[in-house]
Amino acid sequence: MSLPALPFVPEAVIFDMDGLMLDSERAMLRSWTAAAAETGRDIDPSQWLRMVGHGDAVCLTILEERMSAVQARELMARCQALYEMEMEAGLPLRPGVLELLQWLAQRGIRCGVATSTHRPRAPRKLQAAGLADYFDAIATGNDVTKSKPAPDIYLLAAQRLGVAPARCLALEDSPTGVRAALAAGMHAVQVPDLVAPDEEVRAWGHTIIASLHDVRDMLERRLAA
Incomplete structure (x- = not known):
């Protein structure tokens, strides 16, 4: 073509x-999935794809469709910690x-x-x-x-x-x-x-x-x- x-x-x-x-993005999706599993959140993978390209505020809004604001922030904090480990290992x-x-x-x-x-x-x-x-x-x-x-x-x-x-x-x-x-x-x-x-x-x-x-x-x- x-x-x-x-x-x-x-x-x-x-x-x-x-x-x-x-x-x-794949590393972030792995981090979201692992964080959700650790915190007992059952979230469809399509939910993570909706977050691609967005900043933290939008991601929190998407999460709050399924959980409380406190739970969303806890999940994001755990995801960020897991992602930091992936990032330090080299993307x-x-x-x-x-x-x-x-x-x-x-x-x-x-x-x-x-x-x-x-x-x-x-x-x-x-x-x-x-x-x-x-x-x-x-x-x-x-x-x-x-x-x-x-x-x-x-x-x-x-x-x-x-x-x-x-x-x-x-x-x-x-x-x-x-x-x-x-x-x-x-x-x-x-x-x-x-x-x-x-x-x-x-x-x-x-x-x-x-x-x-x-x-x-x-x-x-x-x-x-």
């Missing part, structure tokens, strides 16, 4: 982190991310991160994965008032990069992140991981591709045009 053409050569590329660069990279970052660095294209993960965890995860030095700016979940799907985190990342949002390419795995990037006025490319785009998401008209290797191929073709 031929790849779609990019409409411009971006001045900056802004990356989501979890599920796009790091294979962390694998998603296919193509290192090659893409190296390619962008060689061509002087600025890179940023827009992640719902909070500080200090977000920079620590990038550092542990060996990716921190590739980024000129990081915007995290506690740097903004409104999390994804609001555009705030992408607008902040663009501001910190010193690049107009319309000149940024945003890379996301989740529909929530895509909505945020589109609302910020960026050209969004989705590389789905755990949550496949449904008909509603596809109707947004953004680019959907299989891997970050495809992103590099799209950029190479645009530069050669």
Whole structure:
């Protein structure tokens, strides 16, 4: 299948982190499942998938559909502790991310991160994965008032990069992140991981591709045009 053409050569590329660069969504799902089992909560796996791409506040709201606020916070705290252990053991990279970052660095294209993960965890995860030095700016979940799907985190990342949002390419795995990037006025490319785009998401008209290797191929073709 031929790849779609990019409409411009971006001045900056802004990356989501979890599920796009790091294979962390599966680790988080394992942590949620283990935490639920430890606390005696019987929760359908589809409930966890609803949380993908969202910040803590939204995740708590989803949990509170099935339990009290106190129970939801206890479950989240246990999940976070289990996830920390997975993170310290090292989270694998998603296919193509290192090659893409190296390619962008060689061509002087600025890179940023827009992640719902909070500080200090977000920079620590990038550092542990060996990716921190590739980024000129990081915007995290506690740097903004409104999390994804609001555009705030992408607008902040663009501001910190010193690049107009319309000149940024945003890379996301989740529909929530895509909505945020589109609302910020960026050209969004989705590389789905755990949550496949449904008909509603596809109707947004953004680019959907299989891997970050495809992103590099799209950029190479645009530069050669």
